[in-house]
Amino acid sequence: MAAQIQWSLSGDYFENCNCSVVCPCLVSKSAPLTSRPTEGVCDLAVIVHVDRGRYGEVALDDLNVALAVHWPGPMVEGNGSVGAYIDQRADDKQTEALGAIFTGAAGGPMASFAPLISKNLGVKKVPITYRVEGKKRFAEIPDILHMAVDPLPTMHPRWQN
16 A cells, blocks of 8 residues: 655635525534535635645645536535635646645545535646735635625634734
8 A cells, every 4th residue: 555645734724605694514413514504505615825835845826726516415415526726826746736635635634525415526626816905805716706794703813904
């Protein structure tokens, strides 16, 4: 059995789903991933901006990844579909590394979601614009995604003002 490649990422992560309130899949009285989405299905966009990252010897600094995910009901029931968008600035080795990390093939947090995905829509390289303005996060993939999020109100000192 081949040894797993060591990897690490640090940066910014944000997501937005179609639920009418805070995502009940993750925030509810029920066990995680068991609540029904408020709209019956879950359509989710995830954006990751890598400030610093490595996959073995491959540097992943300053690259972006977006995931488009659909679940027909509660996440725990599976049957999810996912498509990955990789920053067009990534070379072939970086694209392969980010694909392995975000499909769960490289282990880590995404590996726990892999059994819930029944349809992998593949990877596409696209221009991904990412920016931060104060507390807001923005991402855009021309003709595919335009997303902006504000953080939830908090008393944590990092997010005051």
